[in-house]
Amino acid sequence: MDKIGIVGAGAWGTALAVVLTRAGRQPTLWAHEPAVVHAIRTVRRNPIFLPDIDIPGTVTVTDDLAAVAANDAVLLAVPAQHLRGVCRVLAPHWPKGAPAIICAKGIEQGSGALMTELVAQELPQARLAILSGPTFAAEVARGQPTAVTLASGEPDLAAQLVTLIGSPTFRPYASGDPVGVAVGGAVKNVLAIGCGVVEGRALGDNARAALITRGLAELARLVVAKGGRMETCMGLSGLGDLVLTASSRQSRNYSTGLGLGQGKPLEDLLGARHDVVEGVATAPAVLALAARLGVEMPVCAAVAALIDGRMTIDETIGALLARPFKSELGRTAIER
Amino acid sequence: MDKIGIVGAGAWGTALAVVLTRAGRQPTLWAHEPAVVHAIRTVRRNPIFLPDIDIPGTVTVTDDLAAVAANDAVLLAVPAQHLRGVCRVLAPHWPKGAPAIICAKGIEQGSGALMTELVAQELPQARLAILSGPTFAAEVARGQPTAVTLASGEPDLAAQLVTLIGSPTFRPYASGDPVGVAVGGAVKNVLAIGCGVVEGRALGDNARAALITRGLAELARLVVAKGGRMETCMGLSGLGDLVLTASSRQSRNYSTGLGLGQGKPLEDLLGARHDVVEGVATAPAVLALAARLGVEMPVCAAVAALIDGRMTIDETIGALLARPFKSELGRTAIER
Numbered sequence: 138m139d140k141i142g143i144v145g146a147g148a149w150g151t152a153l154a155v156v157l158t159r160a161g162r163q164p165t166l167w168a169h170e171p172a173v174v175h176a177i178r179t180v181r182r183n184p185i186f187l188p189d190i191d192i193p194g195t196v197t198v199t200d201d202l203a204a205v206a207a208n209d210a211v212l213l214a215v216p217a218q219h220l221r222g223v224c225r226v227l228a229p230h231w232p233k234g235a236p237a238i239i240c241a242k243g244i245e246q247g248s249g250a251l252m253t254e255l256v257a258q259e260l261p262q263a264r265l266a267i268l269s270g271p272t273f274a275a276e277v278a279r280g281q282p283t284a285v286t287l288a289s290g291e292p293d294l295a296a297q298l299v300t301l302i303g304s305p306t307f308r309p310y311a312s313g314d315p316v317g318v319a320v321g322g323a324v325k326n327v328l329a330i331g332c333g334v335v336e337g338r339a340l341g342d343n344a345r346a347a348l349i350t351r352g353l354a355e356l357a358r359l360v361v362a363k364g365g366r367m368e369t370c371m372g373l374s375g376l377g378d379l380v381l382t383a384s385s386r387q388s389r390n391y392s393t394g395l396g397l398g399q400g401k402p403l404e405d406l407l408g409a410r411h412d413v414v415e416g417v418a419t420a421p422a423v424l425a426l427a428a429r430l431g432v433e434m435p436v437c438a439a440v441a442a443l444i445d446g447r448m449t450i451d452e453t454i455g456a457l458l459a460r461p462f463k464s465e466l467g468r469t470a471i472e473r
Numbered sequence: 474m475d476k477i478g479i480v481g482a483g484a485w486g487t488a489l490a491v492v493l494t495r496a497g498r499q500p501t502l503w504a505h506e507p508a509v510v511h512a513i514r515t516v517r518r519n520p521i522f523l524p525d526i527d528i529p530g531t532v533t534v535t536d537d538l539a540a541v542a543a544n545d546a547v548l549l550a551v552p553a554q555h556l557r558g559v560c561r562v563l564a565p566h567w568p569k570g571a572p573a574i575i576c577a578k579g580i581e582q583g584s585g586a587l588m589t590e591l592v593a594q595e596l597p598q599a600r601l602a603i604l605s606g607p608t609f610a611a612e613v614a615r616g617q618p619t620a621v622t623l624a625s626g627e628p629d630l631a632a633q634l635v636t637l638i639g640s641p642t643f644r645p646y647a648s649g650d651p652v653g654v655a656v657g658g659a660v661k662n663v664l665a666i667g668c669g670v671v672e673g674r675a676l677g678d679n680a681r682a683a684l685i686t687r688g689l690a691e692l693a694r695l696v697v698a699k700g701g702r703m704e705t706c707m708g709l710s711g712l713g714d715l716v717l718t719a720s721s722r723q724s725r726n727y728s729t730g731l732g733l734g735q736g737k738p739l740e741d742l743l744g745a746r747h748d749v750v751e752g753v754a755t756a757p758a759v760l761a762l763a764a765r766l767g768v769e770m771p772v773c774a775a776v777a778a779l780i781d782g783r784m785t786i787d788e789t790i791g792a793l794l795a796r797p798f799k800s801e802l803g804r805t806a807i808e809r
Contacts, residue, residue: 271682281677282794341617342721346607350713357707371693376712377686384720385678458618 138301139163142208144223146173146198147412148274149240150214151187153302154196155278160304165197167205169215174200185411190278206230210238210301212268216413217243217252217323224259236294237263238287238302242322243415244422249429251319251363264294267315268302269322270373271381273388280306286374288312310373317365321356321375324437325382326416327423328352330394331440331457332383337398338454348436348457349383355434359423362430390416394440398454403444420444474637475499478544480559482509482534483748484610485576486550487523490532491614496640501533503541505551510536521747526614542566546574546637548604549592552749553579553659556588560595572630573599574623574638578658579751580758585765587655587699600630603651604638605658606709607717609724616642622710624648646709653701657692657711660773661718662752663759664688666730667776667793668719673734674790684772684793685719691770695759698766726752730776734790739780756780 139162143150146168157164168174168183176184177198181191205211206227215223220241231237237260239252248255253267270285277283287302287309289295295311303309312318331352335345356379357370369375382388386395393414396406407414420441427434439456442448448456475498479486482504493500504510504519512520513534517527541547542563551559556577567573573596575588586594589603606621613619623638623645625631631647639645648654667688671681692715693706705711718724722731729750732742743750756777763770775792778784784792 271679271686273677273679276677276679279677281679282683283677283679284683341609341612341615341619342717342723343607343609343612343617343619346713346717347618347620347709349716350607350707350709353707353712371686371689371707373683373686376689377682380685380716380720381678381682384716387678 138209138297140165140208141301142205142211143167144202144205144211144213144227145169145215146177146183146186147214147216148187149272150212151183151190151192152274152278153212153214153240155190155192156304156307157302158193158195159280159307160302162301163195163197165199165205165208167199167202171200174198187274187278190275202226203230206235207232208235210236210298212238212240213256214240217241217415218246218418220252221245221255221259224256228260231260231262233262234264236298237265238298239265239267239319242269242326243419244323244426246418246422249422249426251316251323253315253319264291265289265315266294266298267318268309269318269378271377273381273385277307282306284308284310284373286310286312286318286369286372288315288318288374290315312369312372312374314366314369316363317360317369318374320360320363320365321370322378323419324356324359324423325375325379326390327420327437327440328356328379329382329388329390330397330416330420331436333391333394334398334443334450334453335457337395338450340454340458344458345384349379352383352436353379355436358432359427359430359434362432389414393417397443397450400450416440417444474545474633476501476544477637478541478547479503479550480538480541480547480563481505481550482513482519482522483550483552484523485608486548487519487526487528488610488614489548489550489576491526491528492640492643493638494529494531495616495643496638498637499531499533501535501541501544503535503538507536510534523610523614526611538562539566542571543568544571546572546634548574548576550576553577553588553751554582554754557581557591557595560592564596567596567598569598570600572634573601574634575601575603575655578605578662579755580659580762582754582758585758585762587652587659589651589655600627601625601651602630602634603654604645605654605714607713609717609721611723613643618642620644620646620709622646622648622654622705622708624651624654624710626651648705648708648710650702650705652699653696653705654710656696656699656701657706658714659755660692660695660759661711661715662726663756663773663776664692664715665718665724665726666733666752666756666780667772669727669730670734670779670786670789671793673731674786676790676794680794681720685715688719688772689715691768691772694768695763695766695770698768725750729753733779733786736786752776753780
């Protein structure tokens with residue numbers, strides 16, 4: 138099981154291709170943009186999504202999506218809102234029982250589907266796993282130490298994939314809770330926007346730390362309501378990824394929030410980027426899902442209301458910081 | 474209950490005096506250093522420990538430690554390793570039943586006593602509470618929004634003190650778990666040194682986020698072993714304070730670790746400061762306590778070994794990052 142497909146050559150897909158060569162694999166990377174295919178083929182770089190990183194010659198790049206399905210395992214690293222369409226193209230070519238490793242973080246608008254649910258619907262013949270954690274792509278590509286969660290409902294598969302993709306500086310840890318991983322990865326991007334807003338308003342590190350604490354509590358409520366596990370929230374794909382995303386300008390979601398907090402219009406902030414800010418599309422999807430499950434998520438609600446213009450920035454700040462906890466959050470929030 | 478004593482005019486004690494005047498109280502602040510007493514009296518500033526903050530005229534400053542006991546409640550904001558000596562001076566003057574609010578974060582060397590245990594021994598006539606959370610002193614003094622945990626074994630007392638010290642930008646949340654708060658506040662400073670080391674070595678944000686995740690798991694193990702509650706670890710005094718301290722150069726512990734990671738000698742780093750880096754003294758005390766209780770704390774162990782010269786910086790990095798998790802930390806670490 139050495140031949141691995143990677144669908145999506147954004148920053149994360151490209152970094153995964155680099156890190157897989159370090160694990161001794163032969164990745165084939167599918168890129169949506171002809172310019173990316175061309176650049177990787179000719180200069181071994183992805184100047185649009187992951188500049189300054191050399192892409193080894195052992196990475197094959199392709200524009201043939203269907204062909205990528207014909208690998209021993211496939212990593213799905215496209216934006217969350219595009220994953221269903223991509224899966225539909227892959228489905229007819231997907232070998233029965235071949236593993237799909239979800240590397241997208243989000244919840245689908247409209248359906249409210251988790252990435253795991255969506256792939257199970259579209260690729261029913263795949264064996265499912267999901268990879269998530271605190272992973273700035275450039276750091277992974279440079280070989281800086283990174284640890285991630287790799288979850289599957291099939292313990293054998295998780296263990297097998299850990300060996301397949303792991304290397305000394307990129308350590309996956311097996312988990313049996315794909316739902317907890319999928320929810321955590323989606324919600325943390327929305328929370329990161331809120332934390333960025335707080336920094337954009339120069340409210341200080343104390344306020345941001347309080348908001349991260351409150352945010353993890355609401356993330357955990359949704360995980361548990363969806364049938365995931367509390368301890369997953371406290372691991373790399375929950376707390377770890379939230380801490381990373383909600384405190385660094387390297388994060389697209391955090392820096393988008395930061396711009397919003399400084400009073401810049403969302404359209405300008407998104408228009409200036411060529412990559413996807415997952416939390417923007419996922420915010421309303423998180424809220425709809427939370428409403429359906431009867432879960433209170435005031436931080437995500439404030440972010441969603443700011444994004445779609447129902448709340449001003451001042452109202453949002455009020456909602457983010459007002460009464461962040463009931464008694465101490467532990468009792469009311471985490472334990473329910 | 475308007476007259477409040479504050480013992481210790483470091484950055485935190487001074488900020489507490491400022492924030493208490495915002496709550497409408499009349500604080501009396503005891504300073505150890507005559508220069509601090511003089512500066513606050515004459516120019517309403519504390520140039521040594523909290524420069525650039527105006528100290529309102531409603532704050533009385535004193536050099537008479539015994540006299541501070543004669544207040545409606547007293548906040549104890551001295552360094553952890555000095556708290557016992559201070560309590561012994563206060564004890565003969567302490568009114569029976571007057572509340573002591575511990576604002577120190579650490580574990581006593583030698584005895585291994587938590588701050589709550591130490592004060593219970595030395596001030597048996599006091600009613601005990603402990604205040605902790607993500608609180609950079611300068612932000613609190615400037616009135617930037619801050620939320621903290623205020624814990625007491627007596628629910629009535631916690632509720633009363635919340636009202637006494639709270640104001641719109643400084644919100645205490647009541648907790649019934651003083652042990653969990655005391656352990657969390659002590660351990661997070663040690664973990665912050667480790668996170669600083671990782672930044673000092675330029676290992677990246679991914680590695681730091683993984684270390685914070687691993688660190689919270691070992692903090693939680695010690696809390697539970699001491700009889701505290703898991704949910705306290707996930708609140709402001711656990712996760713919240715850890716996130717703050719382990720990701721900002723505003724933190725003395727984090728910036729000391731950063732210097733160590735850059736290869737600077739500990740003596741030079743501490744010699745250049747006039748304030749106390751709590752994690753340095755607490756590291757061996759945490760380890761001794763953990764050993765007595767049979768709790769594994771590999772991150773704290775690595776920090777302690779680096780501090781006392783038993784480990785080189787390269788060995789420390791290895792210990793901080795090697796095999797950070799067993800399967801996924803949730804199962805092996807958090808749930809035990």
